[in-house]
Amino acid sequence: MEKVHYLLTKAGPRLLNLMVDANQIDIIVTAPGMLCQRLEFVTNLGALDGCDAGFYTELSSHLYAQAYCGHTSPKPVDISVDTHRLGAELSIDLGEPNMYQSLLRLRTCSGRSFREVIQNSRSLPSQTEMMAGLYVVKAEGHHEHHQAMPKVKSKGNKQSHQHHNIKKGA
Amino acid sequence: MDIRKSAAQLNDNEIDAFLEAIIKLKARKASDANISVYDQFVALHGAVMAVTRNNADPVNFAHNNIGFLAWHRQYLRLFELALQKEVAGVSLPYWDWSDDIGASNRLFTDDFLSSTTRGRPESISNGLLRRRVPNNRKPDWWPSSLRGFSVNRHLEEGSGRNLKRGSTENNWPPSIAQMQQLSELNISIRGSNPLWAFWLVLEQGYDGFIMRTHNAGHRFIGGHMAGSFSPNDPIFWMHHANVDRIWAHWQEFQLRINADSNPKDFWPHPDEFSPFEGRVAPLGHKLNDDLWPWVGSDSNQYQSVSAAQTILKRLHDYSNMKKVKVVDVLDFEAMGFKYE
Numbered sequence: 001m002e003k004v005h006y007l008l009t010k011a012g013p014r015l016l017n018l019m020v021d022a023n024q025i026d027i028i029v030t031a032p033g034m035l036c037q038r039l040e041f042v043t044n045l046g047a048l049d050g051c052d053a054g055f056y057t058e059l060s061s062h063l064y065a066q067a068y069c070g071h072t073s074p075k076p077v078d079i080s081v082d083t084h085r086l087g088a089e090l091s092i093d094l095g096e097p098n099m100y101q102s103l104l105r106l107r108t109c110s111g112r113s114f115r116e117v118i119q120n121s122r123s124l125p126s127q128t129e130m131m132a133g134l135y136v137v138k139a140e141g142h143h144e145h146h147q148a149m150p151k152v153k154s155k156g157n158k159q160s161h162q163h164h165n166i167k168k169g170a
Numbered sequence: 171m172d173i174r175k176s177a178a179q180l181n182d183n184e185i186d187a188f189l190e191a192i193i194k195l196k197a198r199k200a201s202d203a204n205i206s207v208y209d210q211f212v213a214l215h216g217a218v219m220a221v222t223r224n225n226a227d228p229v230n231f232a233h234n235n236i237g238f239l240a241w242h243r244q245y246l247r248l249f250e251l252a253l254q255k256e257v258a259g260v261s262l263p264y265w266d267w268s269d270d271i272g273a274s275n276r277l278f279t280d281d282f283l284s285s286t287t288r289g290r291p292e293s294i295s296n297g298l299l300r301r302r303v304p305n306n307r308k309p310d311w312w313p314s315s316l317r318g319f320s321v322n323r324h325l326e327e328g329s330g331r332n333l334k335r336g337s338t339e340n341n342w343p344p345s346i347a348q349m350q351q352l353s354e355l356n357i358s359i360r361g362s363n364p365l366w367a368f369w370l371v372l373e374q375g376y377d378g379f380i381m382r383t384h385n386a387g388h389r390f391i392g393g394h395m396a397g398s399f400s401p402n403d404p405i406f407w408m409h410h411a412n413v414d415r416i417w418a419h420w421q422e423f424q425l426r427i428n429a430d431s432n433p434k435d436f437w438p439h440p441d442e443f444s445p446f447e448g449r450v451a452p453l454g455h456k457l458n459d460d461l462w463p464w465v466g467s468d469s470n471q472y473q474s475v476s477a478a479q480t481i482l483k484r485l486h487d488y489s490n491m492k493k494v495k496v497v498d499v500l501d502f503e504a505m506g507f508k509y510e
Contacts, residue, residue, distance in 0.1 A: 007377035010234060010370060011446035030374045030385060031234065068338035070389045070396030071329060073290040099219070099233065099398050100388040101374075103338050 001113060008036050008136055015042070016134040021113045027104040027134075032069070033097025037139040039104075041090035044131040045124075053088040055123035056081045060090050062109050062117045067095025069102035077104065092134065172250065172507040174415065177263035177282070177408050178272030179510075184263075185282050189298055190311045191253040191260045192404050197313035198256065203484040209322040210486045211249050213477065214463065216325065216398040217485055220476035221454070221462050228475050229452045231462045236369045236438065237455030239417050240496040242410050244461055247505050249407060261507065264411035267387060270343040283405050291329065291336030291393035299404065301332045324480050327397040334393030335403070342390040344382035352380055353419040356427070359445035363438040366445055368420055372413060384413050398476070415509045418502050433500035457497050464494035 005026040006016045016027065018041070029036050041059065045051040060079050068074045077093040095102055108117045118124075118132050180188070196208040203210065218241065220228035232241040250262045265277060278285050284297035294300055301320040303312070321331045357367035375381040387409050388395050394402040401407065424436045440456040443449055454462060462472050469489040474482055499505060 007375055007381050009374040009376060012377060028375075028381065028386075035234065068389075070336065070338050070392035071291070071327070071394075073336075074338070098396060099400070100396060101385040103389070 010035055014136045016136070018118065018132045018134055019115045019130070021115055023108045023111050023113050025106045025114065027106065028101055029094050029104055030101045031097075031099060031139075032067070032094035032102050032104075034099070034139050036094060037137045038094055039092040039134040040137055041092075042133055042135045045128070047087065049130075050121070050124035050128065052123060053081070053083060055121050056088040056090045058121055058123060059118065063092075063106065064109050065092055065104055065106045067093075067102050067104050069096050069098045070100075071098060072096065091137075171503065172254075172261040173510050174261050174411055174507055175263055175510045176266045176269065176272065178266060178269050178276040180263055180276070182281075186309065187257050187260050188253075188263060189282070190309070191257040193298060193316065193319065194256040194311070194313055195252055196319060197316040200484075200486065202487050205322065205324075205484040207252055207486075209325060210484060211245070211252070212322065212325050212399050212401045213481050213484055214245070214486070215401050217474040217477040217482060218462065219398055219474075221472055221474050223453055223462075223472050225473075226453070229454055231454035233373070235444075235451055235455045236365055237451065237459070237461070237496060238373050239365075239369060239414075240499045241454070241461050243414050243417070243499045243502065243505070244464060244494050246407065246410055246414060247499075247507065250507065262411045263408055264415050264509065265387075265405065265408035267343050267382070267412060268346045268349045273343075277405075277408070283408075286337055286391060287335050288337045291334040293330070293332035293334055299333050321394060321402050324478075324484070325399045325402060327394070327399055329394050329397065333403055335395065336392040337390050338392055339382075339386055339390040342382055342386065344380060348380045348382070349416065352383070353416055354423050355420065356424075362445045363436065363442060364424070365436055365438060368417075370446070372416060384409070387412075414502070418509055421500070421502075434497060437496065437500060455496070457495075459496055461494050461496060461499075463488045464491060465489075466491065466493040468493070 002020065002022045004020045004022040007028045009030045043051055060081050063079050065077045065079055066074045067077045075095060077095045079092050082089050082091065094104060108114060110117065119128060196206055198207045200207050200210050218232045219230050221231050222228045231237060246262060253260045265273060277283055280296045284294045284299045299319040301318045303318040319333060321333055323331060352371060355368045355371060356364050358364050359367060370376060371380055371383060373384045375383045375386055388400060391403060391405055394400060395406060421433055421436055425431055428435065434457065437457050438451065440458055441450060444451055450456065453459060460468065463469065463485065465472060467489060502508060
């Protein structure tokens with residue numbers, strides 16, 4: 001099987017082709033959590049074409065991903081399906097935030113290629129021509145200002161930035 | 171003029187002098203805080219990740235934009251001068267990424283900066299960077315106050331106080347040809363200053379072009395080198411000396427191919443929009459911006475919000491030092507060093 005790798009950087013490509021004849025894709029992520037937040041599965045097909053909520057759930061069960069950030073041991077990352085008014089959404093987490101880069105290794109559980117796994121979904125009519133990829137969702141805010149802080153559980157709103165109130169003088 | 175040489179080409183005496191300076195700086199207590207001078211430098215690298223001026227949105231003064239080059243040049247030079255206070259005549263060696271055989275045989279050895287490891291981060295178990303160095307392995311110059319090279323407890327980022335490494339980069343090293351290509355990169359996106367593209371490839375790499383550059387190097391070492399306090403690992407200084415060397419070569423290349431030019435021509439005009447963001451560079455990254463924390467008497471306008479108070483209160487106070495702007499670090503020979 002062919003080897004596939006991508007590098008996500010500032011101003012780099014935001015759409016990664018998933019219709020590949022490989023069962024492993026290495027994605028090097030620059031500053032996960034700071035530049036890039038997560039990956040979202042996107043396709044040109046809708047629910048009436050077969051890409052309904054069941055398709056997303058089935059696809060997520062066929063995928064496995066690990067993040068290698070270098071700072072800690074390799075860790076599995078979440079591949080989740082959320083439902084929205086717009087429809088279902090499959091997201092792949094990028095692991096721990098990192099200043100530099102991490103490696104996200106995405107695999108099919110069966111060893112079949114991503115193209116086969118996607119096209120052979122029970123939800124899709126056979127021989128369906130389609131486009132499928134991963135969209136790079138940008139990170140919001142400026143995560144670095146959490147980065148060198150002690151890891152403490154925040155109370156209340158996760159988005160609050162209480163340490164902005166620290167005294168000046170650095 | 172200090173001459174920075176390839177770490178793999180240093181002779182035994184030069185290696186010993188460099189290690190002596192590093193270890194002594196690690197033992198040297200700072201005059202203005204309860205921390206070693208070495209660790210003050212480490213703390214600064216974490217603090218610079220998010221800095222606000224007059225409570226505006228925080229900016230990373232040292233990464234993810236063109237100021238990456240300028241900030242680290244100034245940072246390294248101050249560190250080099252601090253080393254020279256410990257051992258006169260020492261200069262920062264650079265880790266030539268493309269000389270992998272030299273690095274394996276000379277740099278990543280028990281006698282120099284200890285070996286690299288693959289996979290899960292593990293404590294360094296040989297050489298002088300261990301947390302506890304056996305007495306019979308300590309050189310004559312070893313400071314009596316130091317048991318080994320332990321990571322400061324405020325700066326260990328959950329990785330522990332033993333210096334750790336663990337590589338997850340399978341595609342290292344870059345080739346000599348790629349490094350040459352990078353030093354002569356001359357891409358001007360829609361007429362923009364060529365520094366934009368050069369910086370992006372040098373700091374982050376670029377798919378389909380050269381991926382194995384600064385960020386990949388941090389991941390190639392891994393462990394503490396993969397965190398905000400990456401200078402905990404002394405390889406950081408050699409890694410960034412190589413980044414700076416490539417920038418220096420690029421500057422020389424641009425001066426060579428552009429008659430009657432000067433170094434300022436190869437930094438975007440302050441009003442030039444980034445071709446990546448469609449706006450001017452952020453604070454600290456433009457030609458005439460001050461480089462925090464070297465902002466002189468304006469220091470009370472700035473505040474780091476990336477580090478805890480326990481760290482911020484240990485930073486060196488640079489308020490009595492002359493301001494340093496981006497434009498001040500473009501001429502590296504004027505700063506007192508060059509590369510062999």
